[in-house]
Amino acid sequence: MRNCLHRQSDLKAVDSHSEPEYSLGMEQMALFDASPRWTVSNLTRHLRVLLETDPDLQGVWVEGEISNLSRPSSGHVYFTLKDSEAALRCVMWKSEVARLRFAPQDGLAVEVHGKISIYEAAGQYQLYADSLRPLGEGALYQEFLRLKDLLEAEGLFNPSRKRPIPELPRRIGIVTSPTGAALRDILQTLQRRMPLAEVILAPALVQGDDAPPALVAALKILNETAAPDVILIGRGGGSIEDLWAFNDERVVRAVIESQAPVISGVGHETDFTLVDFAADLRAPTPTAAAELATPVTVVDLQQALVEMGRTLEGSMRALFEHQYNLMEGYQTSLHYHSPLQRVQNERQRMDELNRRGNVILAHHLELTRTWLNGLGNRLEALNPQAVLQRGYAVVTKNEQVVASRSQVREGDALQVRVKDGQFDARVSGNG
Amino acid sequence: MAKNSPKPIEGLTYEAAFAELETIVTVLESGERPLEETMHLYKRSQALIKHCVDLLDKAELKVQTLSGETPGDFKEEQ
Numbered sequence: 077m078r079n080c081l082h083r084q085s086d087l088k089a090v091d092s093h094s095e096p097e098y099s100l101g102m103e104q105m106a107l108f109d110a111s112p113r114w115t116v117s118n119l120t121r122h123l124r125v126l127l128e129t130d131p132d133l134q135g136v137w138v139e140g141e142i143s144n145l146s147r148p149s150s151g152h153v154y155f156t157l158k159d160s161e162a163a164l165r166c167v168m169w170k171s172e173v174a175r176l177r178f179a180p181q182d183g184l185a186v187e188v189h190g191k192i193s194i195y196e197a198a199g200q201y202q203l204y205a206d207s208l209r210p211l212g213e214g215a216l217y218q219e220f221l222r223l224k225d226l227l228e229a230e231g232l233f234n235p236s237r238k239r240p241i242p243e244l245p246r247r248i249g250i251v252t253s254p255t256g257a258a259l260r261d262i263l264q265t266l267q268r269r270m271p272l273a274e275v276i277l278a279p280a281l282v283q284g285d286d287a288p289p290a291l292v293a294a295l296k297i298l299n300e301t302a303a304p305d306v307i308l309i310g311r312g313g314g315s316i317e318d319l320w321a322f323n324d325e326r327v328v329r330a331v332i333e334s335q336a337p338v339i340s341g342v343g344h345e346t347d348f349t350l351v352d353f354a355a356d357l358r359a360p361t362p363t364a365a366a367e368l369a370t371p372v373t374v375v376d377l378q379q380a381l382v383e384m385g386r387t388l389e390g391s392m393r394a395l396f397e398h399q400y401n402l403m404e405g406y407q408t409s410l411h412y413h414s415p416l417q418r419v420q421n422e423r424q425r426m427d428e429l430n431r432r433g434n435v436i437l438a439h440h441l442e443l444t445r446t447w448l449n450g451l452g453n454r455l456e457a458l459n460p461q462a463v464l465q466r467g468y469a470v471v472t473k474n475e476q477v478v479a480s481r482s483q484v485r486e487g488d489a490l491q492v493r494v495k496d497g498q499f500d501a502r503v504s505g506n507g
Numbered sequence: 508m509a510k511n512s513p514k515p516i517e518g519l520t521y522e523a524a525f526a527e528l529e530t531i532v533t534v535l536e537s538g539e540r541p542l543e544e545t546m547h548l549y550k551r552s553q554a555l556i557k558h559c560v561d562l563l564d565k566a567e568l569k570v571q572t573l574s575g576e577t578p579g580d581f582k583e584e585q
Contacts, residue, residue, distance in 0.1 A: 246522065254572065263568060271566035272521050278573045297573055374563050377521075381559050384528055388552045391535035395545055398538065 124194040127201065133192040138164060138203060139211060142184045157188055165202035172206050177346055185211040213316050220323050224350055232332050233353040239337040241357055242305045243372045247274045249304030249336060251294040254279040258312040258362035265366035269373040276302040282311035287321035292330040299335045306369050307334055309351065310341035310362040322349035331355055341365025464495040481506060516554050521562045524555045
């Protein structure tokens, strides 16, 4: 079968080059009556199986230049990979496209990884791509891994080396391109979050062969002349080549040796450079680096001031309340011990005495009155009138009480007093 | 301490002013100073807070550039 195929292509090749041999070929074909017969479907499926069972074709890297790239609404990407002499249809499914770190474009030299198979409906063999990267990135990545292992083995990325980031940095050093978007983002973020900070920019190239020494020099001069509390190093996003200076061993070591703690913010969130591993803190982007450099914001400070104002007011109020309480206590005490109080006490005492005097006096009067009453009663008993009450009578003659028969003679006029009055009487006999 | 020779508040940095505020809070909370002194401290604390708020309100990022170390013109990123 394979022979047959070759034969056919051989024939075709011959066909395009040499007209006279064409008829000869046809004649030969007619003679091969024993050739296997296929349906298109069977043949195509057979070819597909052949390709898919060849391990050499199921995981290949293919270099070439992208052309005829199309990205229909399905989200899958179709393109042709070509070099100067051949072309290869490629398809990349939507799910794989989503993992790409850059947008493939026509004309881009790339390395595509995938498997070779056949799209039966079109009779077209193609590369089903699962990964795609700019040409040269693979070699760079290998170099990245090699250097990473080396520096890691040296302990340079050890977590115990990481220094804490100050909460309220007074002076922030920045190492980046003075014209890049990264610097603008960083300054905007710092202005918004901590405008009290002083920023020292050490400008440096951030890509190209001159970038590593420039970055190293910037870190050095920043540490030596500005003594910042923290250093931000980074740049905006770019291809792996653009970011390559941040994988340079010299730069990595300069970050490790920096006196001030370093926060890295290189490229985008998906970009990891060796400087990120070496930094005391890795931020996904330059903006994020500026945020991590200012954990305490101006809003926090304002709140702290409000809080402090309240505390001061509270302390002051407590102090005054304490003083007022003391004064109130003293006032009570003074009032209690004042001369006026003693005068009043004396007055009260006199009132008391007075009251007691009155009671005694009243008692005394009462006694006297009782005594007088008794006396009166006794006197009453002696009252002649009282005798009269009992039925006695008092006889008088010329105002003289007649107490003896010798005082009267017959015929004398007498006055007799009884209990309810008196009447006259005459002595009718004496003797 | 503030009572000896209080510095003019206008010249204080935010950090210095805030540190003094913290000291005053401690002193007032201890309640051990004469009342008249605490009154002065409180008055000063109010001025310090105002100064700090002003500093925060008016703060503008000060940016200096170290020059002369990295020659060449800079490419635009991205």
